[in-house]
Amino acid sequence: MKLKWKILIAILLLTGGAVLLFTEEIKIKIIHILGAAENYKVEGDPNAMQPRFNDADIQREKILVNLAQIASGFTQPVDIQFSPVEKDTALIAEKTGALKWVNFRSKAMGTLAKINVITNAEEGLLGVAFHPAYATNGKIYLNYVANENGKDVSRVSEWIVSKPANLAEATLGDERILMRVVQPYANHNAGQLAFGPDGMLYIGWGDGGFKDDPKGHGQNPLTFLGSMLRISVEPDVNGKPYPIPKDNPHVGDTRYAPETWAIGFRNPWRYSFDPKGRLIVADVGQDLYEEIDIVEKGGNYGWNRREGFHCFEPKENCETKGLLDPVYEYGRKEGQSLTGGYVYTGAEISALKNKYVFADFVSGRIWAIDLPENAQTKVTKVFTLGRWPVLISSFGRDAAGNVYAADFGSGKIFRLVAK
Template structure:
């Protein structure tokens, strides 16, 4: 999500007004689409407070879990007629959500969750740190986590209140991937993006099933800086990123897709590859961040897509669609912009000539996407209270 600086607050407000996205009245059941798609409330009876993530546990239960930024995870059956949700975990007291980009930000279930009951969260603390922790589900109640089982895996300082990243997700290799922003402020004043001695400005990858060197996790042997002697953080999988708020794996190709939030001019979509440098703060998108001084792009991995300020100001990364209901979107990367409410589909089947199509311009602030056990796509939205979960629908 975008930093709540005054400049961006004004810009977002201007855009929302100019494109008609201010929520003056409740949404209709189906928002008008630019073509053949609209959005519908997925669970009409359920309301949330700033939902930022939606996950399924992969245990065959067909349940969904929604993360609220204030520090609460709710669980409910994946049924449009569901009437209520159950609080699965409440850690609001230990979560700092004072800033727009702070709070409980991500949830991931262990690949063997059905047997071990482990799940992982990413949140910001009251002493200005990011914490990645493991919790366990109750052995007596599958809809209740045990708060006292917290085991902290990672904890590191955040110099500012914004650019905390927040996504946690297990890859097809069974390792836990973690999105970490550049530390905040604007323009990366500490040059964290190009400094692999810090965890900031990266995607991390750790082995949660082993412990080594006094840590509650291990370093995968093929991590790019594993065993280095330069002081680089061995947890790093890729770096040179500004603020990857949401990333996801394509279950068919195993590609790691990410939306990296831009600074002044461009939002970008990246395919994350092991050991690559994605250029921040040398580059913003495919452009020199400080064009007057020039920039050396050698050795940098540029985005596969970008868009400018006429289309939005804060990218929300999504998923490659592999669900059963929207055949026309199969294999396309679905993503959005938090401020403008636009949703796009990026067709990357021709890697040399990707095609980007706007599906719909909504009147909601799209904070995140999620998928259920059938890979059907859902949308988490902020609407200024009584927030909802939506899904794309063919009209």
């Protein structure tokens, strides 16, 4: 018997079959739990790590690469972040709550900490970031979902690594919670954390779920959900967990939460900064389109009025005044869930140099684009790296500019290398 039917039977038994009497919100939550119980499956043979070029990609210019397996043994990896002080060593965040370290050269690996998380649907341990001064202060930051008094709450917290230069012998402690966000549903939690070149912490939140943004968070500038936030991580002199940068775009405007950097996102699952210091956000779509945005200070990226370049609510003649366009979108013929990546700055794959690499979690396709100079210029040329039998949940980039990919299904970590 499939897991979702076991859950349904349990619900019927507990409620005496009274599912039809539930509120619409509870029905939505039940349907979501049932849908999330299915396991994701790769397309193709995972034992044959070769790219396929078909469908839409067959007409595109190819960049030939291999995915070289460099580590395995992880459970549902969702983030790869390299230590600023230990060469070839990275932290791997597992959705199920473990924060592990791995040295890709020696193949040694271990567990730095096990975080108590809830893992319904898209919840769990979702992101990790090193403080810009990690070498001296040992601070890292985690984004995870916990149960607080029966509510699903996303936490962004600061932790201290006891031995910053030796993760193999380090412990993690002294948690300081910076931010709590109540999640109305178990999806669209986003979860990435990233420090910008300005030293500020950027926190991307999804709209909170379920579908269609029923709470209207995407276009509500007073909520954290559906927004990109920007904060300082230094303790506030007034006793607050963090200060708000004075140059945030809406400081002093009571119509916005002062932490807000940009709004109008559905689920900015992964994002990064390009070599020019620009914030590149991959926003997961709903019905038809996935989009990539070069996020500008104070921008509104449209959800849920728009999905990609297209009207979403209403389907035609939606209000677009004040909305900024993505630089690229793709539709359902090519994939269903966008995983953002990094600009490749390594030396090994010359054809990939200075291109932004991204993928689709469901279809296994990997692409690359040249990011435009202007954040509002539409990308028209896309390079294909092929379709692979992997579920790419996250990318990583080391100090040399090499790009890595995590396979959510197999628990393997790959490095993109020249073919």
